[in-house]
Amino acid sequence: MTLTVTDLTCDRGGLALLAGVSFTLERGTALILRGPNGSGKTTLLRTLAGLQPAVEGTIEADPDSIAYAGHADGIKATLSVAENLAFWAAIYGQSDIDTAIETFDLKDLRDRPAQNLSAGQKRRLGLARLAVTGRPIWMLDEPTVSLDAESTRRFASALQAHLADGGSALIATHIDLGFDAEVLDVSRLRAAPDAASGAFDEAFT
Amino acid sequence: MTLTVTDLTCDRGGLALLAGVSFTLERGTALILRGPNGSGKTTLLRTLAGLQPAVEGTIEADPDSIAYAGHADGIKATLSVAENLAFWAAIYGQSDIDTAIETFDLKDLRDRPAQNLSAGQKRRLGLARLAVTGRPIWMLDEPTVSLDAESTRRFASALQAHLADGGSALIATHIDLGFDAEVLDVSRLRAAPDAASGAFDEAFT
Amino acid sequence: MTALLLRDLRLAFRSGGGFGLALAFFLIVTILVPFGVGPDTSTLRIIAPGILWVGALLACLLSLDRIFAIDREDGSLDLLATAPIPLEGVVAVKALAHWLTTGLPLTLAAPLFGVLLNLAPPGYVWLTLGLALGTPALSMIGTFGAALTVGLKRGGLLLSLLVLPLYVPTLIFGAEVAQRGTSNLDPTTPLALMAGITAGATALLPFAAAAALRVNLR
Amino acid sequence: MTALLLRDLRLAFRSGGGFGLALAFFLIVTILVPFGVGPDTSTLRIIAPGILWVGALLACLLSLDRIFAIDREDGSLDLLATAPIPLEGVVAVKALAHWLTTGLPLTLAAPLFGVLLNLAPPGYVWLTLGLALGTPALSMIGTFGAALTVGLKRGGLLLSLLVLPLYVPTLIFGAEVAQRGTSNLDPTTPLALMAGITAGATALLPFAAAAALRVNLR
């Protein structure tokens, strides 16, 4: 259940963006990714989630242990809150959605079509989706966008419960989540302009 | 250039959401809307911007003085940053986009297609769009979503420059923007459940 | 306004949304029909004007939901509605952009595709003339339908259902013009009627469409 | 997997994206053709099988880009790709859902629409049989094309151009079946060939489509 990343290089649009990313994420811990806009946090998370191949380096983790939540929530506007969650639960072989609905305070919105939710309510639904996957390693890309203070607190405590349960989390965020966690500053890992961004370039230099 | 709102009721989906909203926004001042998720901030801003009719009450403002920026940025993925800005400038009869590009630090991204921007860079472009309208009253719905600390600071100072210029701003946000402004707590203005949400129901009760 | 037109054209070119798609679809229809109906040239010659018109009309119909839907999703439509240009103007420009990226290429390409269907020689000029006069009506009517259904669930389906009946007269007169042209009869009456539809649609529908759009943006 | 199928069907019903749209489009084509070609029943009878097949094929073609595009935009596709189900399965389910919402209704409705085009009576059963055997291939091939073009600029246009040549054999055999059926010839040879295409496409294309999808998600 630990995630070990060694000397990873990721690219975006054929351009190496981050180089030499190494860390270990143990059970029960969270790691926060920081870095200014455009520094490559989203790119790193997508690479770790297996959505794009790494240029170099290794990612050791059970691929069936990662749940990814990106900028887009994967929510269907015409389905209701419960239907959206039930679908994702079924995809991950789970069936319990009530706990997640409880945790993210969606009870009153249960049968509301997702298109009638406010921005923050939609985000809560996106986070609840993560909870129904039953996966131990959460990869979150700016999870608290448009959440109010109360919901942010709820999210933080849900996250801590997840960690206490033996899960772990990798979170890219700009704001302070209000609990202690290790921080990885992505801006220090910026790839040198001439870093290898693929075998092709190397063959040329 | 002042915006005066008197006893406004706004609805969403045929349901009165806020009632008795009254305030005056003078030149050079900013008003911050606060309230938990789903309390009606977006609805209020849309009503003030003239995108939906008010159920009751009056809004006094020159309609040609308001620039609205919602959750969605109105940015075309296949156009470059400069093309996007130039288009909106032309629509508002302006031609200068360089100041806005400067203010929101988009110089390096000028010719990048908008689809290749990171979340925060896209948001900066959305804010720059607002600056090119040349309108005095800004209505901003969660402007700092996905911005890093540095960009948030930049935005705050751009906003203060706008206020110093005689503009004004109405901002719905969950986070602290780092400068003093009056605050309107929307959650106190919640419409009573039996409030009239249209003349039709009254005839019945 | 010009800025809006230029932007829409540029977007159409960049994303292949309008321009190429309608033309390709038209080509596909004219290629597929001989495959389906069989290569018998005399049958093809009889049905050619009708099929070409139906193909052009379908190509128009298909690109309609893009007129407002994309702008609606990314928030541009809200912003355009609050911008200092009349919504009627926005609608008219959108219709014009749709015509430039759909109707115009179709008109220009139709004679070429006529060859594929073995259209009788005198038909070419009348087909082209008919399309030139008729496609603006198709774009304008379609823009109205798109404004009516923007942001609805079932938008696409409803759009076709609403627009279709309004397209029928144009189609009938257009096919009649081409048909009469190929058989050396006088096609001026249907041509005049079609021009009348185009003029009427262009004069009235922008207002109806803008009204519908305002309601839909609520 | 069942959950995915059910969701896709539900979405198709709720948003009118697939189900109604394809059927409506098919209806539109069959209504418009007589308007365009003219009401001469003997001409209509000759072209009926071909037009019905072309109509069904276009209806399929149109709904293709929805297969993956919407899921891609709202992030569902990323999430499905990281979910514990094989991508080949996702592709197969998507194709099945497309067939259930497009091919199946088209097959069932075709005889009805045949009446509008004055199809010769013996043609009905062969038309239906042909569509029942041929439309699964159309859905599967289309899903492959959609996987190949998801997330591309100019996706829609490219999709039609890529898929079209792959559709032509099915169209030719299908129209041949219906044609031979109406003229009381033996249609088993083209029918068998068409069944072969369907079987081949269903067996091989899910793997190709999943591979294409993986590349496109990068």
Add this chain to the structure above:
Amino acid sequence: MSFWEFANPRRFMGIADRIVPWAFALAALCLVTGLTWGFFFTPDDFRQGSTVKIIYLHVPSAMMAINAWAMMLITSLVWLVRRHHVSALAAKAAAPVGMTFTVIALATGAIWGQPMWGTWWAWDPRLTSFLILFLFYLGYIALWSAIEDPDTAADLTAVLCLVGSVFAVLSRYALLFWNQGLHQGATLSLDKEENISDVFYFPLLVCIAGFVLLFIALVFYRTATEIRLRRLHAISLRERMA
């Protein structure tokens, strides 16, 4: 009492409750009399044979199909101008009734056309615009059901109704603009009501009255239903908010 009193939903419900039973009863009476009279007790036409009996269904339903759209047009305009909700709901209530009449007219016309014209359909101006009117009914009903917010739906359908009226007008007056086509002319001996002999004319009048009354009864009845649904909608919204 001012005409606009109708616009008050409570008043309307009261009036509807009183009118509807009578209207239904009278409609049933007229329809049964007219159709029985026409079917059993009129002679065959010398040229059309027994098919002339179809006239008692075709003409009233075609007339009312067009009149129903005219009524929807008027109530839609009232909604757009004065924003009386009952008016919009009346238009909504009338649409399915008008569509049924349209289908009846199309079906009987087609059945009648087979023996009379030798074809059940022709692309003549009246028939074409009537078919388009049918498609408009479909679109109108579909648009109502596709939009969630009732006021938005009322606005948009009113705009659609306005545009569709062109075809309602054409299906009645197309003959004035084009004097081509099958529907009227030498094949018919009965095309003008002045020409119709009294034997056919009186039962036809009774049938027309029956269709008109049925339409009135149904519209009042259905509008009352729509008002109830609207109130239900308001209550459930309130519940959700509380």
Add this chain to the structure above:
Amino acid sequence: MPDLGSYAVEVMSAYAVSITLLVAVVALSFVQSRRARRALDEAEGRARDA
């Protein structure tokens, strides 16, 4: 039963179709009305209880 001559099928089917359709709208309206009444009564009862 009057003698309908060679057009019996046409006339009969025209009457059958039309009468079926008329009965269908009336029946539909009744069903819808009943359903609306019942739902409204229920909702008003709930509103009063609350």
